[in-house]
């Protein structure tokens with residue numbers, strides 16, 4: 603791999619190609635080039651983000667069997683394995699949101715399953731916006747929606763939507779890729795900001811398929827980007843496919859950073875210190891339901907707290 607050429611392209615502000623992305627992803631995790639790659643991604647983030655770090659927090663508003671049917675998700679109807687089902691009332695959700703917004707976060711994500719009533723989310727978002735003012739960015743992480751609904755989200759006070767075309771969408775999920783892409787277009791057209799992620803990455807996904815998602819994000823002008831490895835539900839067929847190592851995830855994060863060129867932040871999920879060496883300046887704290895957890899309150903399980911991710915960012919010399 604000619605990393606000099608990559609550095610030259612970055613210095614000239616030239617965009618990396620799909621072929622560049624695949625070549626970078628093929629770098630051996632045991633090679634000197636691996637360390638050079640993460641050093642290049644780190645240097646770019648330090649320079650472009652000025653050492654600014656971000657904490658985003660997410661609340662899973664409900665844990666109910668979901669028709670999305672994603673094989674890797676503990677909330678999917680055929681995999682449902684969260685310890686007990688629940689749905690927060692509007693008032694409970696607003697209270698939880700206000701509590702989290704009073705801490706060191708910049709963005710609050712409200713996550714629901716695909717069948718959650720849209721009107722409830724609008725209600726919660728509007729009440730939160732009224733109470734927190736404009737200091738916190740509100741992000742919807744929900745099922746697919748129409749252009750009219752995207753407009754309603756914006757009017758209610760949401761700044762952005764987290765939405766993705768997942769790896770193996772339509773094969774490992776019961777949702778058609780076209781439907782996901784329609785929603786991405788609706789977000790864009792309605793003037794909501796799109797937050798994107800290459801996910802959920804497993805050992806069987808080709809480097810070409812990862813590169814395609816990096817380029818898709820870049821085409822939408824995404825400024826908040828992420829890469830996430832798959833954490834499968836215990837006992838499911840997905841579990842047998844395995845999990846990529848954190849070293850491999852760190853390499854993917856570095857390549858995603860360089861290819862997509864998000865202007866505000868780069869994230870790794872779940873949080874891991876080693877990716878903070880590779881251009882990551884943003885981490886998620888998680889509360890309530892979580893597709894990777896079987897505990898109903900993920901902050902007692904896999905979810906990291908705000909304090910914990912703050913400490914991780916600060917230990918990497920990012921200023922929160």
Ligand code: SF4
Pocket residue numbers: 668669670671672675676677678679714715716745775893
């Ligand atoms: S990932 Fe989302 S859409 Fe898919 S099953 Fe889980 S909650 Fe439903």
